[in-house]
Amino acid sequence: MRARYWVPTLYIVFLLLPIYWLLNMSFKTTNEILGGFSLWPHEFTLENYRVIFTDATWYNGYIASIQYVALNTVLSVAAALPAAYAFSRYRFLGDKHLFFWLLTNRMAPPAVFALPFYQLYSAVGLFDTPFAVALAHTLFNIPLAVWILEGFMSGVPKELDETAYVDGYSFWGFFIRIFIPTIAAGIGVACFFCFMFSWVELLLAKTLTAVDAKPIAALMTKTASTSGYQLGLLAAAGSLTLIPGAVVIYFVRNYIAKGFALGRV
């Protein structure tokens, strides 16, 4: 092992400490937590997790979160695919302005849109459904997906398109049977990013839901404030929210680096 590797090693230890502390809390009883400082759970318990898996308000939170995140990912990437193709292959009236306008939506602070979104989605009758959150999150996920996909598509030589047309493919035949498999890695990365930003965003998700579609992470804040301070339960719920992220990262681990550079490196 080379000497300079202590830098990333130390950094990873620093990253894992709060995660360890959260897991540590989640396996403790309330008495032990309030009893004082301990580096590991002395009375190991799974009670906190049992509560979450048996109480419908808790596990419905997970289902709601997964629902809108999945919906949003499909919607964002499906809409972004043809648009990214247009940006990478054609010049058209206002293309550069349109591209920048799309990006400006990635820059819009959710706090600015919270109240108008609440009114808009109440008016169209989608309030408190997964569709509302999924649609609202396209605000920042579509620009991002277009940006990433455009990067990956620009890396594919145009000759591919031309050869396919010479071979007698129609546009959509080419697009679905040749082009999409060629940029599969890019689509994976775009999905990963849409998943990520929809999964972690909460201000909008919380504003647009009341009971039925309340995301899991928002339920946690409620627990902390209403039923006393149940730290163990809070920690267990928090620990469970780490799992979907970890699973998704594992699948895209070989593309993460390229994806973070938005396909342009």
Add this chain to the structure above:
Amino acid sequence: MNKTVNQRAWWFVLPVVLLVAFNAVIPLMTVVNYSVQESFGSNMFFWSGVRWFEEVLRSERFHASLLRQLAFTAAILAIEVPLGLAIALAMPRRGPWVSVCLVLMALPLLIPWNVVGAMWNIMALPTIGLLSETLHALGFDYNYTREPGAAWFTVILMDVWHWTSLVVLLCYAGLVSIPDAYYQAAKIDGARPWAVFRYIQLPKLRYVLTIAILLRFMDSFMIYTEVVVLTGGGPGTATTFLSIDLVKTALGQFDLGPAAAMSLVYFLIILLMSWLFYTLMMRNQSR
């Protein structure tokens, strides 16, 4: 790539334009609407011109939040960018450890933002938190709910924990894309490590570093959830950044006019700064 002119390409971008317009233009118009009106009760509105804008631009509360926000964003960029670059440079380039490093580093990025706040809350709580107990053992008088300094320290540490990995991953992506031939040439010329960094790695990293700075700028400027969960904007207003102040005004006090005017000013600041970064970035790319 030379692109062909094709106006029918608009059909391809139409779904995106419609979706984003529904989500961006309608709410933005609502905000603009509120910003020039005075509201009484829930349904009575009167034209008030630019009064709210004048009020916001003159209000000391807004100046204070803006100043805090700028200080926070500057601190974040000053810490995370060099740190992320250093970690990326020290990371192994190939071998089985690369995947392990990348997966572990990406983990904080995929944690819901209020869970991040809750995690650091648990870390910093007196008597049971790892961070607070370690600092007490070292002899520091640490209490983030009472002292602004401690609150800032915790908030910045949390953000470094949360987002430095983004800079690392971006820089790492840039570094692995440098062909080995460059390093071999440097070796033949007898270049020192500093020269390799200055003349080979840094120029190649310029584009990814711009993306990193742009993303970190935008996201730290919009920070809300993590800080609200951790400190609630306190003690006092010590960590009340722009978004927190805005939500307090709009949803807490229901002052729609001033909140809307503030939203627009806030949005314009981000837009202007991002436009600057974006033009710089595009100029670099075309070079």
